[in-house]
Amino acid sequence: MKELLTQSIQDYLKRIYELNENGIPASTTQLAERLKVAPASVTGMLQKLASAKSPLINYKKHQGVTLTKAGERAALEVIRHHRLLETYLVSILGYPWDEVHEEACRLEHVISEDFETRIASALGNPTRDPHGAPIPNEDLSMPVFRTSRLSSLIANETATIKRVPDDNPALLRYLQEIGILPEVKVTVLNYSEFDGNLTLRIEGHAPNVILGTEITDHIYVETD
Numbered sequence: 001m002k003e004l005l006t007q008s009i010q011d012y013l014k015r016i017y018e019l020n021e022n023g024i025p026a027s028t029t030q031l032a033e034r035l036k037v038a039p040a041s042v043t044g045m046l047q048k049l050a051s052a053k054s055p056l057i058n059y060k061k062h063q064g065v066t067l068t069k070a071g072e073r074a075a076l077e078v079i080r081h082h083r084l085l086e087t088y089l090v091s092i093l094g095y096p097w098d099e100v101h102e103e104a105c106r107l108e109h110v111i112s113e114d115f116e117t118r119i120a121s122a123l124g125n126p127t128r129d130p131h132g133a134p135i136p137n138e139d140l141s142m143p144v145f146r147t148s149r150l151s152s153l154i155a156n157e158t159a160t161i162k163r164v165p166d167d168n169p170a171l172l173r174y175l176q177e178i179g180i181l182p183e184v185k186v187t188v189l190n191y192s193e194f195d196g197n198l199t200l201r202i203e204g205h206a207p208n209v210i211l212g213t214e215i216t217d218h219i220y221v222e223t224d
Contacts (some may be wrong), residue, residue: 007109012045012080013056016067017075025064073140080136080161081108083129084119086166090130091123098131098172130170132163132182132220148223150186151196151216156188159221171215179220180206 019026028046032039042144043061049071056071067075068205086106089095111119118141120126120138127143128134140217147162159183164175175181179184179202189208190199196213 005074009056010074010109012049012066013071013075014078014082016065017055017072017079020044020066025066027064051175073100074138076142078108080109080138080140081116081136082135083135084116084123084126085111085124085152086121086129086131087135097166097176098169100130101166101169113182128163128182129166130182131166131167132161146222147220149217150198150211150219151213151223153198153221153223154189155186155191157223158185159223160185161219162222163220165218175219178202178209185224186221 012031012035015031016026019030019194026040031042031046035042046057046059046066046167049055050065054070054072055135057065057067057069059065064130068165074167081103085107086097086100089100089103090097117138125138126135134145136142150161151191153159161180161182163182164180165171180186185203188198189201195211196216198216199208199210201208
């Protein structure tokens with residue numbers, strides 16, 4: 001499958017998969033924003049992918065887009081490459097976690113399946129990348145982890161950080177500075193009903209911090 005798909009198509013499929021993770025079809029506007037292309041270009045690509053002999057997406061104008069089974073497998077293959085590469089860059093080559101996303105984006109389209117297998121083996125077949133995102137299995141099934149958004153917590157709840165965004169270097173540097181890392185425990189000391197801000201105590205770090213929903217909506221936790 002991978003050899004038949006252009007880098008552009010792989011990028012579309014990956015973004016559609018990510019947007020579909022909340023159970024809602026991806027919109028043209030969302031894809032244009034994520035891919036940084038004009039909405040008209042997105043529409044043209046979606047029509048191409050939907051009308052192919054073996055369609056990779058399900059698409060109807062104004063109704064959003066989802067992946068077919070073939071499209072999902074192709075997306076998961078690229079995502080597996082990306083997350084294994086991020087893990088390799090951090091664990092083996094010593095890259096900081098805020099510098100690996102773009103490198104992985106460039107390399108994910110070109111590595112061979114043999115190279116992918118060797119990376120996974122060298123890393124001990126990890127199930128999560130350095131940012132806590134699940135790594136698709138070798139059979140291209142996605143591991144299932146029960147998590148919720150940090151923003152859903154209320155006062156006095158304790159949780160373990162499981163996943164943070166990987167594509168915002170400045171945010172990653174800030175999260176590292178305040179101690180918001182995968183497997184770190186946090187306790188909600190206060191929840192503001194007015195603006196959704198959370199006051200958090202972070203295990204091993206002081207002082208307490210206040211985070212707004214623009215951050216907490218994108219951090220996933222496992223509640224105790």
